[in-house]
Amino acid sequence: MTLRIVEIFGPTIQGEGALIGEPTVFVRAGGCDYRCSWCDSMHAVDTSYRHTWEKMSTEAVWSEVEKLSNGAPITVSISGGNPAIQNFGPLITQGKSHGYRFACETQGSIASPWFKDLDTLVLSPKPPSSGQTTDWAKFESCLEAAQDQPDLALKIVIFDDTDYAWAQDVAQRYPQMPLYLQPGNPESDPETPVPLQASIDRLNWLVEKTVADSWFRPRVLPQLHVLLWGNQRGV
Numbered sequence: 001m002t003l004r005i006v007e008i009f010g011p012t013i014q015g016e017g018a019l020i021g022e023p024t025v026f027v028r029a030g031g032c033d034y035r036c037s038w039c040d041s042m043h044a045v046d047t048s049y050r051h052t053w054e055k056m057s058t059e060a061v062w063s064e065v066e067k068l069s070n071g072a073p074i075t076v077s078i079s080g081g082n083p084a085i086q087n088f089g090p091l092i093t094q095g096k097s098h099g100y101r102f103a104c105e106t107q108g109s110i111a112s113p114w115f116k117d118l119d120t121l122v123l124s125p126k127p128p129s130s131g132q133t134t135d136w137a138k139f140e141s142c143l144e145a146a147q148d149q150p151d152l153a154l155k156i157v158i159f160d161d162t163d164y165a166w167a168q169d170v171a172q173r174y175p176q177m178p179l180y181l182q183p184g185n186p187e188s189d190p191e192t193p194v195p196l197q198a199s200i201d202r203l204n205w206l207v208e209k210t211v212a213d214s215w216f217r218p219r220v221l222p223q224l225h226v227l228l229w230g231n232q233r234g235v
Ligand SMILES: C[S@@+](CC[C@H](N)C(=O)[O-])C[C@H]1O[C@@H](n2cnc3c(N)ncnc32)[C@H](O)[C@@H]1O
Pocket: 032, 038, 039, 040, 041, 079, 080, 081, 082, 083, 105, 106, 107, 123, 124, 155, 157, 182, 183, 184, 185, 186, 187, 188, 223
């Protein structure tokens, strides 16, 4: 199996959502069917970066994960881009046989048969500010592909009041799924520092909004890695 890989990095901490704080090695897949206006990982999306992506065998990816984690079983997060475009099934099988855990981050536009082999599937449908439109039939197919096997989490990025109202609608569609909200980071250029106070202010805005609405279902979280390292890549 050949995979298009942008970067493999870590161990670091998972900075977002359900597994926040968890020691994690990231495998970032190249290519995405979306073009979110505010994507913080355009180097894994825009085909002008394709020459920086590496074609790697499953074995080569696995060996890098093992090297980075020093052979100690850890959580591996498969992100991108949209990793669902490619076949990460063999990597997951290999890693699980050594006691590793696997999570995947995807927008929910493409269902992959290997979703059922994950420990955690994070579905992150995109709000209006992204400029993308969710195909809910495809999103449902992702849930079906998971076959009730992995833990599921819904993670929604909020930039403004419109996104917030949209998130409330989506939440109602999926009353059983654990829900995470994170404020959007308008600064996605890796060279530009992210002022800490501005990040805190955006988080505070979102926390105060949910509390004022007595909307107690979501967990509101920052992007912890952005607070620590800004937009630096590979962390
Ligand atoms: C880069 S995406 C890759 C995985 C997949 N394509 C997705 O969007 O879920 C990983 C996570 O980062 C979030 N994200 C991307 N750009 C962001 C930004 N500027 N601010 C906050 N979160 C962002 C996405 O919504 C997603 O939850």
